[in-house]
Amino acid sequence: MILSTANLGDWADLPFFTDDLPAIAAQLDADPRDILPPENRIFAAFQHTSLAKVRVVILGQDPYPTPGHAHGLAFSAEPHVTPLPRSLANIYKEMIDDIGQAPMTADVRFWADQGVLLLNTVLTVPAGEANGHKHLGWQRLSHQVLNATSAKPCAYVLWGKQAQSLAPHISSPNDGTNPENGHLMIETAHPSPLSARRGFFGSKPFSRINSWLAARGEPSINWTDA
Template sequence: MNLSTANLGDWAGLPFFAQDLPAIATQLQNDTRNILPPSDQVFAALERTPLAKVRVVILGQDPYPTPGHAHGLSFSVDPHVKPLPRSLNNIYKEMISDIGSAPMTGDLRFWADQGVLLLNTVFTVPAGEANGHTALGWQRLAHQVLTATSAKPCAFVLWGKQAQSLAPHITSPKDGTNPENGHLMIETAHPSPLSVRRGFFGSKPFSRINTWLSNRGEPPINWTDT
């Protein structure tokens, strides 16, 4: 697997790429399994949403392990994928409840183009083996990305305990007296079928993010592409 960092822009300055990526790339090169997503899409989330444009971070776990699904952005799938992965289907159910509609396909790249960083904690996965690359060291990149995006007020969406465990890497600015001057933190249950009814449904993340952005004088996110 040949991992190119040529299109990473400001993200390329993160220490991970000099200190950690060479060893991970070697491990991937020696892994004879089918690795997802394709090598040219591993860093797609960072390539699609430059650091300076990040307004929202939605933190996922690892890519979908089904061939043809993952394309480098958390929760997103290629537009032809039917049926939708169950977590994404539940996200759309909550979106319909929250703001009245949802996208026509599972392709969320139009979110990324508006400053929504769809960040996975782990960037690769062997086909059919969810969490199969959790020991490679990808998490250090996620930690550094969270710290970098914390430099200015940002909305962070942490669904589930695994995502919430990374909250310490989200640093200042934080202002409890004036939330618009600090981060918006949305921490609820994960949208997977196992936990979705433990606080994900009814959490209204999409309208909450847009209210926060509007209060800051920023344009809201078009969540539905309509």
């Protein structure tokens, strides 16, 4: 598998793409299973949201393992997907409770176009085998991404223990003009049906992010595309 790094823009300077990607590509080549998402969508999160434009980072685990669902952005799925993936359905339920409405389909690529990096910590998955590529080494990319995005104030959404374990890779922003001008950190239970009632529901992440952005003089995120 030749994983093209074309159209990565300012992300292409991360050491991962020269130091680690060739070995991962070789492992994918040797894997006889169907790999998701399609090869041209593996780096979609970076192609939709440049490093310079990142304002919010939402961490996911790995792509949806159902063929036809994943398109390279955490939690987002192709617009035809029904019923909604269970975690996304809970995200929308919390959004309705928080801001009164939610998107009409599973496709939230329009978040990415507003500076929301929808980052899976593992970028590929064998069809039907969730977390099947967790040992390939993709996590080194997410570590570098978190370090790079945290050079300036950013909102980080860490749902669940796996995402929260990456918090040490988020550094203090390089902004010494105001000691309060730091990151917004939202750390709650994962929206999975197994854990959503343990602190995800009622956490109001969407309004909290927009309030933080407004306080910084930045445009709000249109979460619903309404």
